[in-house]
Amino acid sequence: MKKKSITLLFFIICLLASCEQKKPIKKEKEMSIEKKAVVYQVFTRLFGNTNTTNKPWGTIEENGVGKFADFTEKALTEIKDLGVTHIWYTGVPHHAVINDYTSHGISNDDPDVVKGRAGSPYAVKDYYNVNPDLAIDPSNRLEEFKALINRSHDAGLEVIIDIVPNHVARNYQGLTNPEGVKDFGENDDTSVAYARDNNFYYIPGEDFKTPNWENNYLPLGGEPQDMADGKFEEKPAKWTGNGSRLAQPHFNDWYETVKVNYGVRPDGSKDFDELPSGIEQEDYKAHYSFWKGKNVPDSWVKFKDITAYWLDLGVDGFRYDMAEMVPVEFWSYLNSNIKIKNPDAFLLAEVYNPNLYRDYIHKGKMDYLYDKVELYDSIKHIMKGYGWTDHIPVVQKGMADIEHHMLHFLENHDEQRIASPDFAGSAELGKPAMVVSATLSTSPTMIYFGQEVGEPGAEDAGFGKPTRTSIFDYIGVPHHQRWSNDKNFDGGQLSEAEKEHRDFYKRLLNFTIGSDALMGEYQEIHFYNKENTEGYDHRVLSYARWSTNEKLVVVSNFDAQKSYAFDLKLPEDLLQKWEITDGTYKVKDELYGELGSTLQIINGTGSVALQLAPLQSYILSIKK
Numbered sequence: 001m002k003k004k005s006i007t008l009l010f011f012i013i014c015l016l017a018s019c020e021q022k023k024p025i026k027k028e029k030e031m032s033i034e035k036k037a038v039v040y041q042v043f044t045r046l047f048g049n050t051n052t053t054n055k056p057w058g059t060i061e062e063n064g065v066g067k068f069a070d071f072t073e074k075a076l077t078e079i080k081d082l083g084v085t086h087i088w089y090t091g092v093p094h095h096a097v098i099n100d101y102t103s104h105g106i107s108n109d110d111p112d113v114v115k116g117r118a119g120s121p122y123a124v125k126d127y128y129n130v131n132p133d134l135a136i137d138p139s140n141r142l143e144e145f146k147a148l149i150n151r152s153h154d155a156g157l158e159v160i161i162d163i164v165p166n167h168v169a170r171n172y173q174g175l176t177n178p179e180g181v182k183d184f185g186e187n188d189d190t191s192v193a194y195a196r197d198n199n200f201y202y203i204p205g206e207d208f209k210t211p212n213w214e215n216n217y218l219p220l221g222g223e224p225q226d227m228a229d230g231k232f233e234e235k236p237a238k239w240t241g242n243g244s245r246l247a248q249p250h251f252n253d254w255y256e257t258v259k260v261n262y263g264v265r266p267d268g269s270k271d272f273d274e275l276p277s278g279i280e281q282e283d284y285k286a287h288y289s290f291w292k293g294k295n296v297p298d299s300w301v302k303f304k305d306i307t308a309y310w311l312d313l314g315v316d317g318f319r320y321d322m323a324e325m326v327p328v329e330f331w332s333y334l335n336s337n338i339k340i341k342n343p344d345a346f347l348l349a350e351v352y353n354p355n356l357y358r359d360y361i362h363k364g365k366m367d368y369l370y371d372k373v374e375l376y377d378s379i380k381h382i383m384k385g386y387g388w389t390d391h392i393p394v395v396q397k398g399m400a401d402i403e404h405h406m407l408h409f410l411e412n413h414d415e416q417r418i419a420s421p422d423f424a425g426s427a428e429l430g431k432p433a434m435v436v437s438a439t440l441s442t443s444p445t446m447i448y449f450g451q452e453v454g455e456p457g458a459e460d461a462g463f464g465k466p467t468r469t470s471i472f473d474y475i476g477v478p479h480h481q482r483w484s485n486d487k488n489f490d491g492g493q494l495s496e497a498e499k500e501h502r503d504f505y506k507r508l509l510n511f512t513i514g515s516d517a518l519m520g521e522y523q524e525i526h527f528y529n530k531e532n533t534e535g536y537d538h539r540v541l542s543y544a545r546w547s548t549n550e551k552l553v554v555v556s557n558f559d560a561q562k563s564y565a566f567d568l569k570l571p572e573d574l575l576q577k578w579e580i581t582d583g584t585y586k587v588k589d590e591l592y593g594e595l596g597s598t599l600q601i602i603n604g605t606g607s608v609a610l611q612l613a614p615l616q617s618y619i620l621s622i623k624k
Contacts, residue, residue, distance in 0.1 A: 035519060036512045037346070037444035039160065040084040041412055043471060044091050045118065045133055047071065047449060050486055052476050057117055057221035057462035060099055060133065063474035065118070068134050068148045075489040076155035082452065082502075083509025086346060086444075087152055088160040088319055090413060091121035091471070092145065094129045096169045096256065098220065104138045105175060111219035111228040112210045113170045113256045116463035116472025121162060122321055123169040123256045127306045129176045142176070149314040158316035160346055165303050165334075166325040167241030167257035170208075170234060181305060184260070187298075190236055196263045196271045197298040201239035208234035209248035211255050221462055243325075262330050263297035272297055275329055280362035284343075287336035287365055300330055304337050311338065317346025323360060323369075324351045331364030339365065348407060348444075361405045368444055371406035374399060375440070379410070379433045382539075382558050383424045389541040389558060393524035396440060403441040403522075410437055411448035413471050417457035420467040427454030427501055428615055432556035434505070435591075435617040436541060438512050439554050442519050445512060450480035452505040453491075453498045504591075511590050511619065520547035521577070528571045535566040540612070544574055551578050552590070555610060556617040563613050570599070570606030578622075580606075586623040595620070 048070020053063050079087060096109040097119040109119065118133065135141035152159050174183045188198040210230055213219075219228045237247035241257030245266075249255040263271040273294055279286060307318060318338075323331065331349075338345050347367040351360050354373055360366050370376075374395045381387025399406055409415075410433055416423040418430040430451075438445045449455075450469065455477060457469045464470020469477055483502070485492035491499055512518055524543045529536045536542075539559040545552040557564055575581075585599040587608055597609045599622055608620065 035514065035516075036438075036442070037085045038083055038438075038509050038513055039086045039088055039348070039407070039444055039446040040079055040082070040157075040449065041088040041090055041446055042079075042449040043413060043469065044068070044089045045131070046469065046475065046477050047480075048075075048484070048487060049474075049476050050481060050484070052478070052481065054459050054461070054476050056460050056473075057223065058474055059117065060474050064476065065133050065474055067136055068144045069136055070487060071148055071151060072487070072489070073151060073155065075484075075487075076151055076157060078489050080155050080157055081510075082506050083511075083513055084157065085513060086158045086160055086317070088162075088348075088446075089148075090162060090319075092130050092134070092161045093121075093124045093164075094126040094131050095119050095121050096123045096125045096171060097131065097133055098225075099133060101132045101138055104132065106132060106138075107171065107173055108227065109169075109171055110232050111225055112230060113232045114219070115256050116461075116470070117220060118472060118474045120256060120472055122164050122167075124164050125169040125172055126174050126176070127168075128174055128178065128181070128309060146313060153314065158346060159314065160317045160319055160348070161310060161315055162321060163303070163307060163310075163318045164321040165260060165262075165299075165330070166322045167254065167259050170232065170238070170256060170258055172258075178305075178309065181302075184299075184302065194261065194266050196261075198261050199299050199302065200258050201245075201261050201266065203237040203239070203245065203247050206237050206247035208232060208237035211249055211251040211253070214251045217251070260299050260326075261297070262299050262327050264327055270327065270329070272300075272327075272329060275332055275363055279332075280359070284336040284339035284365050287332045288340050291333045291336065296333060300333055303330075304334055307334065307338055308341060311342055311345065316342070316344070317348070317367075320347070320349040320366075323349035323364070323366070324353055324356050328356075328359050328364045331360060331366065335365035357402060357406075361402055366405070368405050368407040371399070371408050371443065375406070375408060375437070376410070376415075379437065380423070383418070383429050383433050385560075388538040389526065389556075390530075390538050392436065392440070392541055393526050393543070396522070396524065399441070404443055406441070407444045407446055408437040408440070409446040409448070410434060411451045412446065413448065413469070416467040417455055417469065418451065419454050419456035420458065421456075422467045426560075427451075427456075429560060431504060431615050432541075432558045432617050435508060435554065435556050435619065438508055439518055439545060439552075439619065440543070441522065445509070447505065447509075450477050450483075452502045453479045453483050453494060454501050455479040507591050515545075515550060515552070516547040517545045517550035517552045520545060520550070523574055523577075525553070525569070525571060525574065529566075529569050532569050533566050535564060536568070540564060542568060544570070546578060551580075551622040553608070553620040553622070554617070555612065555620065557612040557615060560614050563611065565609075565611045567607040567609050570601075570608070572604040575601060575604060575606055580622070580624070588621045588623065590619040590621050591617065 048066030049064045051064025098117045130145045132138035135144045184199040238258040240249040241254035244253045349366045351369045378391045419427040461470035461473035461475040463472040482493035542555045
């Protein structure tokens with residue numbers, strides 16, 4: 001055996017052993033597991049844009065922009081019929097933009113502290129209104145979004161929007177705050193670096209300076225503009241969103257934002273009550289009771305009021321940006337207040353440190369976290385050709401106690417498109433990965449708009465560069481535009497390959513949201529087959545999923561060139577759990593229909609003769 005293989009085997013055995021030693025934490029009492037959820041993330045301003053100019057740094061007039069109104073009944077029905085249960089409208093709260101809306105009472109934003117021309121959706125300028133770019137009539141923008149919420153609900157979709165608690169735009173200015181609501185920083189004592197009820201951290205005695213631009217960068221691509229003068233008035237300077245305490249942040253810092261203070265002193269100590277031992281095992285009601293009547297930092301109350309406002313407008317849940325940069329006690333407070341108001345609210349958080357997962361789920365009362373560092377990164381390596389499928393069962397075993405809470409995805413606005421050359425280079429390479437991502441656990445599945453038609457993210461948008469669809473610029477999304485077909489939303493301009501790709505997603509996602517087994521039990525059979533099945537190797541993955549009414553075996557070939565032919569083995573202990581005895585059973589592929597194969601069980605061990613083409617997957621249902 002080669003040294004590399006021995007090392008890999010030793011690594012896997014050690015991981016499996018460490019996973020065995022983990023004490024399981026019981027599932028949340030309030031968590032109701034019914035059927036799989038599927039989230040469709042859509043970048044709102046790009047969805048309905050039919051303009052194909054795609055000029056780098058192009059203006060809204062040159063490159064176009066989509067509107068709330070573009071999400072027509074037809075468009076939403078097509079999204080729902082894809083197999084989607086929730087739609088995450090990314091970029092809804094009013095963030096800093098480079099457009100003149102002063103006639104609508106909105107102040108202009110300074111290009112020196114805005115990334116891109118369209119602006120980052122994570123530099124929120126006003127939490128009580130929506131991006132004016134997205135409205136046909138900017139003065140009526142909030143009503144247009146309310147109408148979109150209603151259309152989404154009529155289509156059977158639940159609505160998610162972003163909340164970005166860690167930071168806000170440097171030019172935050174609430175124009176339509178409810179009565180009695182003060183702006184962030186309005187009552188701050190700016191003479192001190194820190195006070196518990198200040199909303200921001202300050203650098204007394206120093207004025208903010210814009211970064212020194214690097215890599216030939218200039219705001220707006222160097223286009224002359226009155227406010228693009230290398231200056232932005234902020235006296236005294238505030239800490240930057242990623243925590244930089246420099247009055248002149250670095251070019252790579254989140255210089256367009258300022259960090260929100262949650263009562264964490266500059267030395268890292270906490271200026272608020274900590275959660276009592278054992279409360280991580282309790283439901284949201286216990287957390288709500290703990291915080292009720294307690295005096296908490298002002299920023300906590302501000303975000304509680306913001307989320308309550310959106311819930312009252314009909315929003316069904318939130319995606320929290322960079323949640324791990326905010327103390328977990330705040331999440332206990334916020335999420336328990338949300339769940340008291342709406343127990344079914346969908347709460348999804350961006351957390352990248354696996355050591356924090358259980359705290360943010362159990363103490364922070366998050367419903368779901370990104371499974372980025374574990375599953376996504378593992379699958380990405382396999383798709384790129386150098387990862388082994390052996391790692392996936394190890395990852396899944398390590399997540400066993402929290403698997404329902406770890407949302408699976410292959411694309412989102414932060415990640416490279418599968419079809420981009422720097423990732424897989426072909427949307428087809430995403431097929432086996434998508435089957436595994438969607439069927440491995442009881443967790444929700446998320447796809448990013450355009451993923452279902454193989455969007456490669458090839459545009460040089462200006463601030464945004466190829467491999468990712470830009471979130472900073474006005475841009476068209478070509479593959480997606482071919483599906484939208486001049487807002488007919490019927491796929492009329494798609495190639496046959498793109499139509500087939502979308503059909504694959506539709507078949508897969510619709511199966512997942514109706515399957516009992518995918519909300520039931522899991523057992524890997526991968527290592528058993530590696531040991532006992534001739535021709536089976538580390539480019540194939542297999543596992544079983546089941547419930548009382550449904551028995552499934554999932555098999556995926558991640559290799560783009562190699563075909564496989566083998567008799568897949570089902571071990572005796574699995575068949576005992578299924579209460580299936582010796583005999584012959586029909587097998588159906590739930591993706592594309594009947595197979596010629598059957599399940600043969602002899603002396604308690606089963607086998608199914610399979611042929612797998614390159615990148616082919618089966619979801620095999622066993623019929624008694």
